[in-house]
Amino acid sequence: MLDTQSVLEVLRPVQDPELQKSLVDLNMIRNVQIEGDKVSFTLVLTTPACPLREFIVEDCQNAVKQLPGVESVEVEVTAETPQQKSLPDRQSVPGIKNIIAVSSGKGGVGKSSVAVNIAVALADKGAKVGLLDADIYGPNAPNMLGLGNANVMVKQGTNGEVLEPAFNYGVKLVSMAFLIDPDQPVIWRGPMLNGIIRQFLYQVEWGELDYLIVDMPPGTGDAQLTLAQAVPMAGAVIVTTPQTVSLLDARRGLKMFQQLGVNVLGIVENMSYFIPPDLPEKKYDLFGSGGGEKTAQELNVPLLGCVPLEISLREGGDKGIPIVIAEPDSASAQALVSVAEQVAAKVSIAAFA
Numbered sequence: 001m002l003d004t005q006s007v008l009e010v011l012r013p014v015q016d017p018e019l020q021k022s023l024v025d026l027n028m029i030r031n032v033q034i035e036g037d038k039v040s041f042t043l044v045l046t047t048p049a050c051p052l053r054e055f056i057v058e059d060c061q062n063a064v065k066q067l068p069g070v071e072s073v074e075v076e077v078t079a080e081t082p083q084q085k086s087l088p089d090r091q092s093v094p095g096i097k098n099i100i101a102v103s104s105g106k107g108g109v110g111k112s113s114v115a116v117n118i119a120v121a122l123a124d125k126g127a128k129v130g131l132l133d134a135d136i137y138g139p140n141a142p143n144m145l146g147l148g149n150a151n152v153m154v155k156q157g158t159n160g161e162v163l164e165p166a167f168n169y170g171v172k173l174v175s176m177a178f179l180i181d182p183d184q185p186v187i188w189r190g191p192m193l194n195g196i197i198r199q200f201l202y203q204v205e206w207g208e209l210d211y212l213i214v215d216m217p218p219g220t221g222d223a224q225l226t227l228a229q230a231v232p233m234a235g236a237v238i239v240t241t242p243q244t245v246s247l248l249d250a251r252r253g254l255k256m257f258q259q260l261g262v263n264v265l266g267i268v269e270n271m272s273y274f275i276p277p278d279l280p281e282k283k284y285d286l287f288g289s290g291g292g293e294k295t296a297q298e299l300n301v302p303l304l305g306c307v308p309l310e311i312s313l314r315e316g317g318d319k320g321i322p323i324v325i326a327e328p329d330s331a332s333a334q335a336l337v338s339v340a341e342q343v344a345a346k347v348s349i350a351a352f353a
């Protein structure tokens, strides 16, 4: 007989490919309805940015169609992002499910571009996203998000004054740029870091967030230490170029996060190759090739993606329209969307591990 139980039984062997557990056991199949020969249910994924969404839906449909008497299968897809694991000695930020650092060993490798585009890509998929621009030396996320002239407002919250983040492309943003005088010497900014990072975590009206992406200053300094010691983190993403010097610094950064007990979600190789706009079928390895992959293998962390060097990516950053929105079909936008999906998937895996 066709009933809810038989539908769940036939779906039980279908696994979430990333978590390698039964969708039914993970409570990802809900609200099973049967009307004559029509079966419908809700598939609750662990992230709206699930890279394998279509495969999972197809697997579910194929499984249910095996039941005698079923003509059509309708799957409504939603997502509930899991909360990262808590740590006994770190205070999580209420409402924020996953804090992800985007870091690089070396400056100028495209860390902010990657952080901004990951944030926008996740928001575009339907996730609730915040971006904390903690890059005290080059806080350029506001410009890249078209919020160069934004001002954060201070308002009275339930526990004192709170900052209200700026908002664009579905992303809530606070940045060091909103607080520091751009003419202030960098040397005076360092000592402010610890306090400001904590303030940006706890005294901002973030609301409910699936992901808070933190654009870190380059290197292995105080900001990384402060963040890792203040809050439980879902993980860190390390951005590098294929060049040897950048890779050596990336390794240092990666080791530091590992020593601080932060899960390294993987490496993003940026500026992997150059695509000339007039010859899009050509590829030039300006900074060498394969370095990111080799480093990822050696250090036993995933390579989350390789983003090409494209003029339109730089232009998008300068104009305040991130490439994933401005030119979603470009090679760099597609690579960045895939990186965002990989990051989301790895965060889910860590939450269920």
Ligand SMILES: Nc1ncnc2c1ncn2[C@@H]1O[C@H](COP(=O)(O)OP(=O)(O)OP(=O)(O)O)[C@@H](O)[C@H]1O
Binding pocket: 104, 106, 107, 108, 109, 110, 111, 112, 113, 114, 135, 137, 138, 140, 218, 270, 271, 307, 308, 309, 310, 311, 313, 314, 315, 317, 318, 332
């Ligand atoms: N894949 C790419 N293709 C073209 N231009 C890029 C690419 N990645 C980054 N850029 C450009 O390189 C410059 C530096 O990038 P970005 O600010 O993202 O780097 P960063 O590592 O955050 O730098 P900083 O160390 O100053 O914080 C920017 O002008 C950006 O638009």
